[in-house]
Amino acid sequence: MSETRSRSHMSAIGSAVRKRIRVELADGHRLLATALASYLTLESDIEVTGVHQTLDFVALQRKRPDVLLVSYFLMLTHGSELVDGLDPSGPKIIVLTAMLDEETLASCVRFGAMGCVTKDRDPSDLADAIRRVHAGEVLFGPDILIRLLRGGGSRPPEAEPPVAVLAPRELEVLDCLARGLSTNEVARTLVISPHTVRSHLKSALSKLKARSRTEAIARAVAHRLICPSEPSRNGVSPS
Numbered sequence: 001m002s003e004t005r006s007r008s009h010m011s012a013i014g015s016a017v018r019k020r021i022r023v024e025l026a027d028g029h030r031l032l033a034t035a036l037a038s039y040l041t042l043e044s045d046i047e048v049t050g051v052h053q054t055l056d057f058v059a060l061q062r063k064r065p066d067v068l069l070v071s072y073f074l075m076l077t078h079g080s081e082l083v084d085g086l087d088p089s090g091p092k093i094i095v096l097t098a099m100l101d102e103e104t105l106a107s108c109v110r111f112g113a114m115g116c117v118t119k120d121r122d123p124s125d126l127a128d129a130i131r132r133v134h135a136g137e138v139l140f141g142p143d144i145l146i147r148l149l150r151g152g153g154s155r156p157p158e159a160e161p162p163v164a165v166l167a168p169r170e171l172e173v174l175d176c177l178a179r180g181l182s183t184n185e186v187a188r189t190l191v192i193s194p195h196t197v198r199s200h201l202k203s204a205l206s207k208l209k210a211r212s213r214t215e216a217i218a219r220a221v222a223h224r225l226i227c228p229s230e231p232s233r234n235g236v237s238p239s
Contacts, residue, residue, distance in 0.1 A: 115139025136183025
């Protein structure tokens, strides 16, 4: 192989490695965490960069993972620190939980998680959730958000009035995300770039005083700014 071809080949390998989804896993049960990490390392497009029994914010900031898998217990006990301690552009959060009642779902939405996966699911479901969340998809479908908002005491925090009127494009982006579309799918649907989708979303988050896209969607639904009607496509969250 010539030197030029060798450099090209090595560059292609490096590019493939960089495209792998970097995942950090935090769960107090060492056996489960290690087993999940072992399975995920078999996925060619996923790289487990760390396994923790506690939430190590310093390590998370240093490693800058794409996705954080965190147990419901750790999220419940350190959720506020998680929201405040991580960079807004930091990892997308998936919660590992034993059950999915409305209190659990409401807590996950409140702390900015983009989805939940129950611990009795097949590991392939977890890998699929990682890919979808990494692509910008919110795994909580409108059916789940509406159920939470209509529920009793277990619901997301009360929505604050928007500080400004959302632009039509911002509402379209939120509506698409609420229907389960990923960032790239929203871009194709609205015939705009993924960068523009993220720009509209960032503006909508600011106007709705939301800390995550999940919370923004919940508040937009609560204020009836959007009325998503399509059921969740997600096979991970409950219907």
